[in-house]
Each structure stands twice: as structure tokens, then as C-alpha cells.
Amino acid sequence: xxxxxxxxxxxxxxxxxxxxxxxxxxxxxxxMYWYRQDPGMGLRLIYYSASEGTTDxxxxxxxxxxxxxxxxxxxxxxxSAAPSQTSVYFCASSTSTGGLTEAFxxxxxxxxxx
Amino acid sequence: KNQVEQSPQSLIILEGKNCTLQCNYTVSPFSxxxxxxxxxxxxxxxxxxxxxxxxxxxNGRYTATLDADTKQSSLHITASQLSDSASYICxxxxxxxxxxxxxxxxxxTVRA
Numbered sequence: 059x060x061x062x063x064x065x066x067x068x069x070x071x072x073x074x075x076x077x078x079x080x081x082x083x084x085x086x087x088x089x090m091y092w093y094r095q096d097p098g099m100g101l102r103l104i105y106y107s108a109s110e111g112t113t114d115x116x117x118x119x120x121x122x123x124x125x126x127x128x129x130x131x132x133x134x135x136x137x138s139a140a141p142s143q144t145s146v147y148f149c150a151s152s153t154s155t156g157g158l159t160e161a162f163x164x165x166x167x168x169x170x171x172x
Numbered sequence: 173k174n175q176v177e178q179s180p181q182s183l184i185i186l187e188g189k190n191c192t193l194q195c196n197y198t199v200s201p202f203s204x205x206x207x208x209x210x211x212x213x214x215x216x217x218x219x220x221x222x223x224x225x226x227x228x229x230x231n232g233r234y235t236a237t238l239d240a241d242t243k244q245s246s247l248h249i250t251a252s253q254l255s256d257s258a259s260y261i262c263x264x265x266x267x268x269x270x271x272x273x274x275x276x277x278x279x280x281t282v283r284a
Contacts, residue, residue, distance in 0.1 A: 062215070100176060100261070100274030101216075116271075148215050158204055158223065161272075163215030 060084050064149050064164035071139040071171045079134040079167050081149030089152045090132035091116075091161070092124060094145040101148065107132055108155045139171045175199045176264050176275040184281045185252055193278045195245040195262030206263040207236050207247045210277065216261055219247070252282045 065080045083090065088109045093101040093116075103116030107126040121143060123135045132151075136143060147167045152159040179194045197205070204223045208216035220229045220236040222245075228237045233250045249256055259277040266273075 098276055100263075100276050101272075102274070103271065150215075158221055160218050160221065163217070165215050166213070 062149055062151055062162050062164035064147075064167050066167060067165065068168050069170070071136075071169065073140060073171060075139050076135065076137050077139065078136075079147055079149075079169075080131070081133065081164060082131045083149075083151040083162070084130065085151060085162065086129070087151035087153050087162075088129070089155045089159075090126065091150040091152075092122075092132070092134045093148045093150065094118065095148060095166075096145050104134065104147075106155070136169075139169075141171045143169065144171045145169060175273045176262055178260075178262050178275040178278050180278060181276075182279040182281070184283060187252060187254060187282055187284050189252055191249050191252060191280065193247045193249075193260050193262075193280070195247070195275055197243050197245070197262070197264045197273070197275075199243075199264040199266060199273050201266065202240065202243075203265040205236075205238055205245050206265070206272075207234070207245075208261040208263060210259045210261060212258070219260075249280070252280075254282050254284060256280060257282045 062083045091106040092104040095101045102118050105124040107113045110129045125133045149164040150161045152161045176197045185191045206221045207219045210216040222238045224240045235248045238245045259279045261277045262275040264273045
């Protein structure tokens with residue numbers, strides 16, 4: 059039962075470097091999401107994809123880009139990393155974006171920008 | 173200001189004891205409220221989901237209550253086990269929308 063798989067689990071970047079966080083789900087879900095989790099704060103939505111071929115900004119999209127590569131995969135790219143992007147990033151998926159749909163989360167990527 | 177406030181921030185309980193976590197929210201219009209459990213180094217896992225018309229929902233030793241009038245929810249853990257040590261997150265959903273508001277969580281430590 060893989061569920062939602064994120065890679066890498068840990069990453070250290072220098073300021074200005076770029077990288078892509080990968081996320082894949084094997085539950086045939088239509089909707090996928092990227093969140094960041096910072097100490098003392100709730101998870102905040104960066105971007106989401108309601109269905110294959112669509113992406114929308116969430117609460118904190120600045121400094122990030124996303125690609126919904128296919129139904130299974132949703133990647134998050136940092137073009138020029140900043141220390142403020144040090145965080146734990148979670149990918150999630152759900153059958154749809156409506157109502158009582160349950161979200162399933164990956165194990166997270168811990169990113170440190172120095 | 174966060175629309176979902178949880179208390180306490182952390183608590184320590186002895187194995188076998190009960191505890192109750194609180195969640196107050198200001199999200200409007202309200203669709204549903206969820207409680208998630210997040211183990212250290214892992215992603216959140218859903219415990220319960222309640223609509224505005226539900227007062228209580230149980231999942232094993234976890235029981236969530238909801239008072240939509242006062243915009244308060246609680247999560248009660250019965251007969252705690254060491255494996256209950258985790259962060260418990262209250263999440264509120266807007267009506268007709270999947271934009272979720274997450275609380276900062278309550279960290280529970282169960283000691284033998």
C-alpha cells in the first residue's frame with residue numbers, strides 16, 4: 059500500500075539553488091495538493107490540482123511552481139530557494155475537491171535552505 | 173489570525189489515562205471538521221470527519237464532538253497508549269470548497 063509517495067525525504071539547499079519535489083499517488087485520485095508545515099503553524103496550502111491538466115494557487119504560492127505531469131504525479135519546484143522556504147513539505151491527494159472527501163498525505167520532505 | 177485555534181499546545185499524560193483536546197474555529201460558512209493524527213516525521217492521518225449536523229463521531233478510543241453553534245470541537249482519547257503520542261490537528265473545511273484551515277496542533281506525550 060504505497061499511497062502517496064514523496065521524494066526526497068530530506069534536502070539541504072543553498073540560497074538561490076533550484077530543486078523539484080516529487081509526489082506520486084497510486085490511488086487513482088483526481089485531486090492533488092502541496093502544503094508546507096512550519097513550527098507553531100497549521101499546514102498551509104501552496105498549490106493544488108483539482109484534476110489532471112489544472113493547477114491553482116493556494117494560500118502561499120509565491121516562490122513556487124507546480125506541474126501536474128499526469129494523473130499520478132504532481133511536482134513542486136523551487137526556482138531560487140530562500141531561507142524562508144525552509145519547511146516540511148507535504149503532498150496530499152483526494153478523489154475530488156468537494157465536500158467530505160478525505161485527503162491522504164505523504165510522509166513529507168524536510169527542506170533546509172542555508 | 174488563524175481561523176482554527178487549538179488548546180492546549182501540548183500535554184503529557186500517563187498511560188491508561190484519558191485526555192481531551194480542544195478546537196475553536198471561526199471559519200464561515202462551515203462544511204465539515206476533521207481531526208488528524210500526525211506521528212513524528214510522518215504525514216497526517218485522518219481520525220474523524222464530521223459535518224455540521226453531527227454532534228459526535230468515534231474511531232476506536234478516539235471520540236470527537238462538535239458544537240456548531242459555539243464553533244467548538246473536542247477530541248477525547250480514552251485509555252491512552254504509548255502509541256497515542258503524536259500531534260493532533262483540527263482541520264475545518266469551508267462550504268463547497270476544499271480549502272482547509274488547519275490548526276497548529278496539540279502535541280500529546282503518553283508516558284509509561
